[in-house]
Amino acid sequence: MDAYDEGSDARHGPSGPDPRRALPGPAPAPDDPEDAPRRRTGPPTLDDPADPPAAPDDPVDGPPAPVDGPPSGPRSGVAALSLRxxxxxxxxxxxxxxxxxxxxxxxxxxxxxxxxxxxxxxxxxxxxxxxxxxxxxxxxxxxPLQQNIAVQARAEIRTTDGGVRTTGWYDLSAQDGRAIDGNPLPSHTQQNELRRAWDFLIATHDDDNRPVGLRGTLSEAYLRRITVLRLDRADAVGPGGVVDRVQLRSRTTQVPPPEWSEEQVSTTPEYRTLPWWPVPEDEARGGLG
Structure with missing residues (x-):
């Protein structure tokens, strides 16, 4: 028999930690507070570790430790179906x-x-x-409208020398459009005043442009005052001139269909011209008439 063979215990080793897994080192010093400074005078090194790692314990026979996670069980719903x-x-x-x-x-x-x-x-x-x-x-x-309607106006002006001249057509809707384009917060006046005034006039006049009832006369007065103010703002009157009469018309064009559509519409503008309206003296000079 071998010199290290000491019986049946020699094959399996003694119970407890395996002595071969421990690192060799000096014996632990007694717990003497006075000797503590002499036992460690510098930082620990690899050759002389201050705290050698403890040897792991031998595995112990027994049931496996529980694993964290959702409990396994039968799947339900779509997940229970096969891939197909x-x-x-x-x-x-x-x-x-x-x-x-x-x-x-x-x-x-x-x-x-x-x-x-x-x-x-x-x-x-x-x-x-x-x-x-x-x-x-x-x-x-x-x-919803599929038309572009522009309201235009012109005026007869009495000049300082007693003569009368007629202005060209001013596109009042285009003036509002220029004021709205690029403006993140346009006023309600620029967006709605002229448009609603024209709709009011059309709804209260017949096909011959004659007012129907008192609302028809009121719509004429409202649109006439807007026109005089717009022409004065555009400096159409000139120095010393006075507005004698105004005339309005609408220019209607159909919105063209998209290129991929086969729909055919006429793009020729249609005009609706109203008769001349006399302007009261005080209204022509800035009053309300």
Missing amino acids: HRIGAAVALVSVAAGVCVHLGMTFLHVAPANTVSKEHSRTIEDWIYPEFEQNWKLFAPN
Whole structure:
């Protein structure tokens, strides 16, 4: 037998920490406070570590330690399906969503006012809507304008020498447009005053430009005063001149369709010219008439 073979205990080693895993070193010094300065006079080095690492304990037989994490269990819902069935469910969901979007788009175009898209695809929209999804109501009233309307004005001026001269046409709508373009906070006067005054006049006059009732006369006075103020602001009167009469007209042009549309519209402007309106003396000189 070998000299180190000391029986059955020699094969497995003694119980407790393995002495071969411990690093060799000097024996621990007694716990004497007076000897502490003499035992460590400098920083620890690799050759003489101050605190050698402790040897790990031998594994102990027993059940494994629990692992943190969600408890394992049977999956439910879509996650429980196989990959093939999950792909099929995703395709079905996308198909349903696409069908809903198409139906909502077709219904919107059907109930919305006539526009370029609905005119271009009217046959397709009708085939989709009728007869199952027929709607008997409209989305907007009145229909949005598809025209550009510009209000223009000119005046007859009495000069200081007793003569009369007629100005050219001033585009009042273009003046508002120049004031609004590039302005992040345009005033309500620039946006709405002239437009609402013209709409008020058209709604209270017949096709022969004659006022209908008291509101028709009121609309003339309102638009006339706006015109006189605008012409004075544009220095159309000149020094010493007085506005004697004013005349207004509208210039209407259709909004051109997009390039991809086959719709044909006339781009020739149409004019509606009102008769001359006399301006009261005090209103011509800055009063309210």
